[in-house]
Amino acid sequence: MNHKIALTVAASLLATTALAQDKSLTVASWGGSYQDAQSKALFEPYEAATGVTVKQESYGGMSDVRLQVTSGQVTLDVVASGSGSAARAGAEGLLEPLDYDVIDVSRFPDSFYSEYCVGGDVFSVVPAYSTETYGDNGPRGWVDFFDTEKFPGSRGYRGTVAGALEPAMMALGVAPEDVYAELDSEEGIERALDKIRELKPNIAVFWTSGAQHAQLMKDGEVDMTTGWNGRFDNAAADGAAVSYNFDQGLLDYDCFAIPKGAPNKDLAMAFIAEISKPEYQDDLPKFITYGPTNGAAYETGEITEEVAASLPSSPANMAVQLPISLEWYAKWEPIAAEMYQEMLTE
Template sequence: MRIWVKPLLAAGLCALALNTPAFADGAVTVLTPGGSVRDGGRAALWGPASQKLGITVNEETTDEGLPAVRLQAGAGKVTSDIVFLSAYEAELGGREGILEPIDYSVVDKSKFMPGTTSPYCVGIYGYATVLAWNTKTYPSKAPANWKDFFDTKAFPGKRAMRGNAETQIEVALLGDGVAPDDLYKVMSTAEGTKRALDKIRTLKPSIAVWWSSGAQHAQLMQDGEVDMSTGWNGRFQSAKKAGGKTDYTFNEGVLATDCFAVPKGAPNKELAMKMIGAMSNAKSQAELTKYITYGPVIPEAFELGIIPPETARLLPTHPDYRSKLIVQDIGWWADNNDRIKALYEDMMTE
C-alpha cells in the first residue's frame, strides 16, 4: 500500500487508443500508471481482453489514480471507465461514494487469493513489505523473521524503518510475538497500538534512517549504509541485482495489492465490468510477470508453465511463500490511518 504520501496529481493525462478489431462494439477508457505497468497491461491484460470482447480500449496515463477520479467526480464529468488503484485507495474511494461496486456476477472472485478482492476492487498483483539484511554483516546466520529484526543482541547493527506508520505497526507487533492470525485484533486495541510503538522505541537507538521512498531504502541496502531494513520486495531485489550485498525473506511479509476499480458514473460501466472479468484470469496475470516483478493474486498463474521458476521465486505470492504472508487489512488502515500516523510521528521525534 505505497500510497499515502504522494503529489496531488501528475500533470496531464496521456491518451492512446489500442488497435482493435474493425468489428469492435463499444469502447472503454483505462486510467493506468504508465511505464512498465502500462506496457504489461497492454500486452497481458486489456490488450488480449479487448481482442476477446471485440471492443476498443483507450488509455489515459496518470500517476495519481484516486485524485484523478476525485477530480472527475468533483467536476461532474467522469470520463474513465477502469482505473488502477491501490487496494487502500479503492477502500477510500468506495467510502467516498466515487466508485461503483464490482459486479461479481461477471467477475469470478473465487479464483483469487483471500483478501485480494473487495466490494470496489479486483486484485491485479501483490507486493510485500519484507525484511532485508546485509549479507556481509550476517554471513553465517541470517535474520529469519521480525523478532530477529528487533533483536539487537543476536543481530547487532544499524536499522532502517519507514517514516510512515503503514506496515511498520504490523512488523513491530510481529516482532513482539503477536501471532499473524491475531495481528489486526491486537492492533484494534489501544494497548496493541501502544505495544507496537513501544517496541519501535526499543529499537530507536539502532535506527539510523527513517526512509521515505522505495528508492531510498533500496539504495541504503545497496550501499551498505544499514544492516537491516523494512521495505518492498521489488526494491530489495533491484538492490541485490545491482550488486548490493543484500538478501531478504518473504517470511511474515505484509502483502498489499493494486487493483482494478470502476469510477462512479463511468460512461461505459457494463463494458468496464466485462473487461475486468476478461482480464481477471490466471494466464493474463502470469504473462504480466514478464513486465513487472509483482506477484499474481490468482494462484493458478503459477501452474501454467508461463512463469520461469527463477522468476517465480522472486514473487511474493509464490506457493512456497503464500502461507507465510499476512494480507494487509486495508479496512483497518482506512479507519485508523490519521490517528496512527500522528502517534507514529510523535514517536519518531521524541
C-alpha cells in the first residue's frame, strides 16, 4: 500500500514538473535596448527559476491591448506600459486589477504602483546634448534647452504629448512644483504649446520612440533632444557623443499590467510578483540605467554607489526632478493630445 502511494506521489510530481515545463506566458514590451535589458535582467532569469517559458513580443502600446480586449481575442498575458497609459487603460476597463496579496510592494514608494499597474523601473525624461557641439557645457534644465541664443543648434522633441508640455512650462520659468497647477486648464496647456511653437523652427525631428531619439544622437542628426535617460546612456556606451543631467528631469516609471481577459491571468500575476523582487530588479541597471522601483534592490549589494548615482530613482537624483502626475494625465491627456497634434500640423 505504501509502495503504491509512493508511486502515485512520484507520478504526481513528475506530472507537475512536466506541466510547469509546458507553461508559457506571452509578454509584450517595446523592443530595442529597453526590452533587451528586461529580457536579460528579468525574463530570462524568471524562466530559469520557474521553468515557465516567456514568449516575448514587441507591441505598439495600449492601443494594441484595446483592440484585443474589445475584440475578445486577447493573446497577451503581461504588457510593459508607461504609468500614465496604464492608468487610463485601467479606467477604461482594459486591464485586470492587480492582487497585492500576491505581489509584494511593501518596499515600493506609493507613487510607483497603482490598482492596475506595478512599477518595473524608474526613468527620466531629460534634455540630452551633443558633447561634440557643446563640450561639457550643455543645457542644464529646460530654460537652457529652449534658449536658442545661448545654445544654438537643432533640436529633437517628443512627437506626442506625454512629457512634452512640462518642459515647456518650466522653460517659461514656472517652478516644478507649480507645473501641473499651471497646466490645469486649456489656457495653461495653450501657454505651454505657444512656448513649443517658439522653438519649433529649431526642432528638426519630433520623435516617436526611444530607439529613434537615441539614434538621433548617435547619428549626430540633432544637437540636443528630449528623451529617456537610459537610452542615452546606452547610446553613449555605443560611442555616441551624448550627455545629459537630471536637473528638472521628469521622473516617471514603466510598469507591468495584465490585459483584461488574459489567457493566463493567475500565472501572469505570479510572474509580476516574481520579477518585482529585489534580486531581479537589482540586475536591470547592469543593462540599462533605469532605477529599481523596489527600494530593497538598493540594499542587495548589486548596485554600487557609483551606479546608484546614475539612476533616476536614487534619492539625490529624485530630489531635483518633477514626478509625473498621473492625475493630470487621466484628466487632461485626451484634450491635450488633440491640441498638441494640431500644433504639430500647423
